[in-house]
Amino acid sequence: MASARRPDADVIVVGAGSVGLLLSLLLARRGKRVLLLESRTERSPHSRAIGLSSPSIEILDGLGLAEPFIAEGIPVRRARVSDGRRELGLLDFSAVKRRFPFVLALPQSRTEALLEEATMREPLISLRKGETAEALEPEPGALAVLGRSELGAFRLKASFVVAADGTRGELGRDPRLRRRLRPHRARFVMGDFPDDGVYGAEARLFFTPRGSVESFPLPTGLRRWVLSAPPGTEEGAPSGRPDLSWLVEETRLRASIVLAEERCLWASAFTTECSLAPSYGENRFFLAGDAAHTMSPIVGQNMNTGFADAEWLAEALSSADPEASAEGLARAYGRARLRAARAAAGRAWAAMNLGAARGGGFSALRGHLIRMVLGVPALSLAVARIFTMDSIPGATLADLPPRLHPAFGLATAPEKSGAPADRHTASVSPLRPLPEVPALRDPSKITHMPPKEFE
Numbered sequence: 001m002a003s004a005r006r007p008d009a010d011v012i013v014v015g016a017g018s019v020g021l022l023l024s025l026l027l028a029r030r031g032k033r034v035l036l037l038e039s040r041t042e043r044s045p046h047s048r049a050i051g052l053s054s055p056s057i058e059i060l061d062g063l064g065l066a067e068p069f070i071a072e073g074i075p076v077r078r079a080r081v082s083d084g085r086r087e088l089g090l091l092d093f094s095a096v097k098r099r100f101p102f103v104l105a106l107p108q109s110r111t112e113a114l115l116e117e118a119t120m121r122e123p124l125i126s127l128r129k130g131e132t133a134e135a136l137e138p139e140p141g142a143l144a145v146l147g148r149s150e151l152g153a154f155r156l157k158a159s160f161v162v163a164a165d166g167t168r169g170e171l172g173r174d175p176r177l178r179r180r181l182r183p184h185r186a187r188f189v190m191g192d193f194p195d196d197g198v199y200g201a202e203a204r205l206f207f208t209p210r211g212s213v214e215s216f217p218l219p220t221g222l223r224r225w226v227l228s229a230p231p232g233t234e235e236g237a238p239s240g241r242p243d244l245s246w247l248v249e250e251t252r253l254r255a256s257i258v259l260a261e262e263r264c265l266w267a268s269a270f271t272t273e274c275s276l277a278p279s280y281g282e283n284r285f286f287l288a289g290d291a292a293h294t295m296s297p298i299v300g301q302n303m304n305t306g307f308a309d310a311e312w313l314a315e316a317l318s319s320a321d322p323e324a325s326a327e328g329l330a331r332a333y334g335r336a337r338l339r340a341a342r343a344a345a346g347r348a349w350a351a352m353n354l355g356a357a358r359g360g361g362f363s364a365l366r367g368h369l370i371r372m373v374l375g376v377p378a379l380s381l382a383v384a385r386i387f388t389m390d391s392i393p394g395a396t397l398a399d400l401p402p403r404l405h406p407a408f409g410l411a412t413a414p415e416k417s418g419a420p421a422d423r424h425t426a427s428v429s430p431l432r433p434l435p436e437v438p439a440l441r442d443p444s445k446i447t448h449m450p451p452k453e454f455e
């Protein structure tokens, strides 16, 4: 039932994963009141994404958060590429012309923890854990979210709702917004081991006749090893702990590196997939992050693509007239961000297949090609720009061509599509400074936070 009461917030964000947390911070910094609903009461301990791209660090820097992130992570400035027997070349991320010319190695669990700490300091964000959004109902000039917590059913109202609810999210997914899934045949096994320090802060990429081995430093003295597994083997099972002895033996055979099985601290096997929602929103409802797209984790772009979705959406929702219909806004968002997701997914797919392909003949050809590319500075830089995500179209708002910027998109979208004119304003919102709070509560110990009351 529609209610005439005042909205509970400007924006309701569903899902306090990395993308929902970042989006909430970006909105609050533009003066918007945010209700952030999260069904879980405990954060996921799994690291999943381990790389923050250069553009993502710039987005964090806009929030004043680059420093704490860099202090915790490891800036990876180079990747050494080998065919298992000899070095093929060096990828130099520091040659990329960005403010943070590196990939920051940091487990996703820490990224989420740092973002959550920042939301705790932000008076315009109310993070409500243990609250699951179940349905949407349109109201005049607003959208209501119906849901459930341990305290019972709730109904909350806002001008806009964003589902940052990940791959399993169901909220508002009619067929036009449901991601179209394309499973890959590729399988991978990964394990975290203590880092003996031989490679320092470098990433190592081995593209061998038996498959790929990729290795990245992690904070807290660890290194992650990721191996492509041949299709049809147990090692690549979609879930569960893989056969560690296989991982150790294959690393030795492919890269002549001896890992000690008993020192493995965590291991996992996964198959990859790619999926994309045909549209990123309609009217007052939008998708962001994994809710909108997934791609192979090889090259590490999916969460970072979600960060740029969040930046675009925060700018657009802050500029939009809350009284107006938001159809033009949804179209402009899709135009700008689908382009980025397609580019990222295509690169992830190509890199994954190039690296994982097996066989002596192909491997020799691949080695020759890699040596050639990395030997030419301009080509080597182009590859470094792919890994750092510098060359993704619209990597940040500052990189967007004017026609895809929220301000321009909102002003022109209805005319282009022939739809009735929206009343969006097209200004770029000023950012508020992040409030300083003397004593920060430890968010990992808070299971059910009392909602903040907005004035």
Ligand SMILES: Cc1cc2nc3c(=O)[nH]c(=O)nc-3n(C[C@H](O)[C@H](O)[C@H](O)COP(=O)(O)OP(=O)(O)OC[C@H]3O[C@@H](n4cnc5c(N)ncnc54)[C@H](O)[C@@H]3O)c2cc1C
Binding pocket: 014, 015, 016, 017, 018, 019, 020, 037, 038, 039, 040, 048, 049, 050, 051, 108, 131, 132, 133, 134, 164, 165, 166, 167, 168, 169, 170, 171, 270, 288, 289, 290, 291, 297, 299, 300, 301, 302, 303, 304, 305, 306
């Ligand atoms: C093995 C692996 C390795 C990866 N490596 C990388 C990498 O190197 N680089 C990279 O960029 N990405 C990587 N990714 C992808 C990355 O983990 C995801 O892109 C990222 O988690 C997306 O964040 P998100 O906030 O969109 O979704 P999620 O992290 O899934 O968060 C969604 C949140 O929404 C909550 N939620 C869901 N439904 C509701 C509801 N109805 N009501 C309230 N709350 C709800 C969930 O509880 C969850 O907390 C990897 C993924 C995997 C699996």
